[in-house]
Amino acid sequence: MNTPTSTEKDLWVSWDAYHRSVEQLALKVHESGWKFDQVLCLARGGLRPGDIFSRIFDVPLAILSTSSYREESGTLQGALDIGKYISMTKGSLQGRVLVVDDLVDSGITLEKVLHHLRENFPSVTDVKSAVIWCKACSSIRPDYYLDYLESNPWIHQPFEEYDSLRPHQLSAWLKKGES
Numbered sequence: 001m002n003t004p005t006s007t008e009k010d011l012w013v014s015w016d017a018y019h020r021s022v023e024q025l026a027l028k029v030h031e032s033g034w035k036f037d038q039v040l041c042l043a044r045g046g047l048r049p050g051d052i053f054s055r056i057f058d059v060p061l062a063i064l065s066t067s068s069y070r071e072e073s074g075t076l077q078g079a080l081d082i083g084k085y086i087s088m089t090k091g092s093l094q095g096r097v098l099v100v101d102d103l104v105d106s107g108i109t110l111e112k113v114l115h116h117l118r119e120n121f122p123s124v125t126d127v128k129s130a131v132i133w134c135k136a137c138s139s140i141r142p143d144y145y146l147d148y149l150e151s152n153p154w155i156h157q158p159f160e161e162y163d164s165l166r167p168h169q170l171s172a173w174l175k176k177g178e179s
Helices: 015-032 049-058 108-120 158-163 167-173
Strands: 010-012 038-043 061-071 076-087 095-104 122-137 145-148 154-156
Touching: 015 049, 015 122, 015 145, 038 049, 038 108, 049 061, 049 095, 049 122, 061 108, 076 108, 095 108, 108 122
Parallel strands: 010 154, 038 061, 038 095, 095 122, 122 145
Antiparallel strands: 061 076
8 A cells, every 4th residue: 555645734654664663763762771671552552662662672561551532533532541450461560661652642641641650650760751753732742752743743654544444344455455
């Protein structure tokens, strides 16, 4: 599939560009010299970058589910929900934690998650945040970000195509690339 041309209103991201951006963000964090003990990714958008960070830095991955974009196929922001529990394979969230997400838009999710960590996880000694895209309209600036988006475009990520795909459509979907 060809990726449409980006404009000030819409940033279109291919799978290759997406993965390259995650890798460049990881390099930026590495070059900062800050060491962390765990990655906490914010699901859903932070799942892919969080997994990659966990593998590259060889640290445990924790997952906190958050959701605010549910309306209109994920394009309208609603009330923010933060999961009650953090999923991880062993132990608890502690030490130096890098919170990873795909982007900050309004900044509300990141602000509330950071507050949630300070209030509920006394064993966390230091928290920093990393995102691929930081929009100018955000109320908070992450510690690490790859791209600052002055015009606040809607970011069309490559996995968005799955938002409207349903199981009964999979057969036709899989055939579209065959010729």
